[in-house]
Amino acid sequence: MRSDLIKSGPDRAPARAMLRATGLDDAAIARPLVAVVHTWSNVSPCNLNLRELAVEAAAGIRAAGGTPVEFNTIAVTDGIAMGTPGMRSSLISREVITDSIELAVDGHCLDAMVVLCGCDKTIPAAAMAMARLDIPAVALYGGTIAHGTHDHHPITVQQVFEAVGAHGAGRISDEELTAVERDACPGAGACGGQFTANTMAMVLTTMGLSPVGFNDIPATHPAKGAAAFRCGELVMECLRANRTPRALITRTAMRNAARMVAATAGSTNAVLHLLAIAREAGVEWTLEDFEPASVHTPVIADLLPGGRYTAVELFGAGGSARVAQELIAAGMLEDTPTVTGRSLFDEVTAAPRADTQDVVHPVSAPLKPRGGYSILYGNLAPEGCILKIPGKSGSFEGTARVFESEEEAFAAVQGDRIRAGDVLVIRNEGPAGGPGMREMLGVTAALVGRGLGDDVALITDGRFSGATHGFMVGHVAPEAARGGPIALLRDGDRIAIDAGQRELRTDADLAARRAHWQPPAPKVSRGALAKYALLVGSASDGATTHPDTRVPDRTPRTETSNQGATA
Ligand SMILES: CC(C)(O)[C@@H](O)C(=O)O
Numbered sequence: 001m002r003s004d005l006i007k008s009g010p011d012r013a014p015a016r017a018m019l020r021a022t023g024l025d026d027a028a029i030a031r032p033l034v035a036v037v038h039t040w041s042n043v044s045p046c047n048l049n050l051r052e053l054a055v056e057a058a059a060g061i062r063a064a065g066g067t068p069v070e071f072n073t074i075a076v077t078d079g080i081a082m083g084t085p086g087m088r089s090s091l092i093s094r095e096v097i098t099d100s101i102e103l104a105v106d107g108h109c110l111d112a113m114v115v116l117c118g119c120d121k122t123i124p125a126a127a128m129a130m131a132r133l134d135i136p137a138v139a140l141y142g143g144t145i146a147h148g149t150h151d152h153h154p155i156t157v158q159q160v161f162e163a164v165g166a167h168g169a170g171r172i173s174d175e176e177l178t179a180v181e182r183d184a185c186p187g188a189g190a191c192g193g194q195f196t197a198n199t200m201a202m203v204l205t206t207m208g209l210s211p212v213g214f215n216d217i218p219a220t221h222p223a224k225g226a227a228a229f230r231c232g233e234l235v236m237e238c239l240r241a242n243r244t245p246r247a248l249i250t251r252t253a254m255r256n257a258a259r260m261v262a263a264t265a266g267s268t269n270a271v272l273h274l275l276a277i278a279r280e281a282g283v284e285w286t287l288e289d290f291e292p293a294s295v296h297t298p299v300i301a302d303l304l305p306g307g308r309y310t311a312v313e314l315f316g317a318g319g320s321a322r323v324a325q326e327l328i329a330a331g332m333l334e335d336t337p338t339v340t341g342r343s344l345f346d347e348v349t350a351a352p353r354a355d356t357q358d359v360v361h362p363v364s365a366p367l368k369p370r371g372g373y374s375i376l377y378g379n380l381a382p383e384g385c386i387l388k389i390p391g392k393s394g395s396f397e398g399t400a401r402v403f404e405s406e407e408e409a410f411a412a413v414q415g416d417r418i419r420a421g422d423v424l425v426i427r428n429e430g431p432a433g434g435p436g437m438r439e440m441l442g443v444t445a446a447l448v449g450r451g452l453g454d455d456v457a458l459i460t461d462g463r464f465s466g467a468t469h470g471f472m473v474g475h476v477a478p479e480a481a482r483g484g485p486i487a488l489l490r491d492g493d494r495i496a497i498d499a500g501q502r503e504l505r506t507d508a509d510l511a512a513r514r515a516h517w518q519p520p521a522p523k524v525s526r527g528a529l530a531k532y533a534l535l536v537g538s539a540s541d542g543a544t545t546h547p548d549t550r551v552p553d554r555t556p557r558t559e560t561s562n563q564g565a566t567a
Pocket residue numbers: 078079082120157158191195196197267269439464465466467
């Protein structure tokens with residue numbers, strides 16, 4: 001046992017003395033020491049229930065012969081940070097949470113862990129830490145928030161962001177905005193559409209890191225506690241069987257996860273996070289691998305932000321298992337092992353199947369013929385970018401309106417300075433340039449709220465919330481701060497988002513402008529943000545600080561007229 005390093009033999013008497021002080025007796029010290037890691041915080045609803053779940057998980061570990069030890073990490077809540085400088089801390093927190101789980105578990109030589117996570121970055125961080133440590137481990141998502149009700153319609157925080165745009169355009173009153181704000185978020189749980197948290201929770205399930213069905217249970221549902229208890233028992237089974245995460249995180253699991261994201265029109269952040277998880281697990285998986293997964297998987301789940309339902313209705317319809325059942329029936333998933341010791345297909349097939357529901361469609365009657373995202377390249381994104389395919393699919397050509405920050409763009413939208421046919425370019429918001437690759441939900445929701453959602457497009461080296469919809473291209477790489485061609489765009493340039501050719505391009509003479517380009521001065525010089533800006537790789541590699549991530553290319557790019565999909 002790994003924990004023998006800290007507790008066996010005469011030399012370890014000081015460590016045992018410390019453990020005794022926490023209330024452990026000889027028998028408890030002799031048992032496997034199992035971490036209950038959670039990302040509890042009461043700054044927002046997302047992680048609010050995790051301390052309660054930690055008690056249940058610890059009880060499950062004890063019941064199965066282990067000794068639980070608990071610690072928690074930080075969490076940064078996008079729904080609160082959005083649109084502020086605070087949002088720079090969001091993606092960086094994924095690295096910090098992963099690192100802190102590694103350090104606390106390795107620092108105390110713990111034998112196994114249950115990771116309880118609840119929001120956009122804590123969920124991928126859980127998977128990254130599991131991959132990195134590769135000790136027996138189970139992840140459990142705290143669960144979705146219930147939806148609010150406004151004017152007899154279910155709403156989520158997405159509608160609050162969009163109401164801000166409608167309010168800015170004078171379409172709704174102060175009172176209406178306040179009423180939406182008050183109605184949207186009824187209690188504990190992460191944002192309720194197929195936004196980043198629910199998308200990533202589905203990824204954990206699909207990859208076999210969480211038992212099928214558990215992550216779908218909403219945060220306030222009475223069954224959530226029993227699921228946490230079972231995770232405690234299960235991690236002890238994993239320990240005895242020496243079942244570890246890297247056996248689960250395979251290329252097949254990546255492909256399955258990418259297909260589930262496509263089928264549910266999930267958050268584009270899943271692309272960043274899956275790349276980061278793959279790097280931690282040492283799995284060969286690239287940005288381009290997402291394209292076939294999306295092309296060959298129709299959207300079958302009618303979920304917000306583009307569709308009608310929230311994760312609570314999906315839970316009632318059978319949850320992630322129902323989506324997987326439909327994809328399996330169509331030959332669109334491959335069988336893989338899971339944390340329970342049974343295969344994904346065995347678990348999914350055994351899951352109950354609701355008779356009447358209209359949240360998840362069969363593959364034969366999809367909502368859209370292909371998945372919700374596409375990877376583009378072209379002379380504006382030689383390393384790639386991601387298009388969130390809008391409701392009104394096709395291509396978009398328009399005129400560049402260049403903004404050097406999210407704040408500038410938001411002010412232009414709210415100041416009624418954006419017109420149909422504009423392509424907003426928001427740059428210097430990339431992983432290094434932001435730093436921290438903020439989500440542009442404030443801007444994208446304001447566009448939708450003003451009724452401009454179908455008539456303008458947006459490209460950025462930043463990223464998007466899961467609640468973003470419209471004609472949106474993010475993760476443009478290389479980013480502006482590292483000399484990506486997006487840095488060279490000017491107001492008035494023609495920009496084409498060509499979904500058919502999978503290109504983001506301009507006919508502007510970028511090569512001529514290159515000679516005059518100067519890298520922008522770093523926005524921060526100390527602290528976590530500055531460290532991240534120095535270490536982070538390209539968004540096309542997951543925007544991670546993993547040492548194997550391709551060394552950032554800081555040399556200016558040479559423009560060609562069109563570098564195409566193989567660039
Ligand atoms: C605030 C949201 C909706 O949670 C967003 O951060 C996301 O990425 O989905």
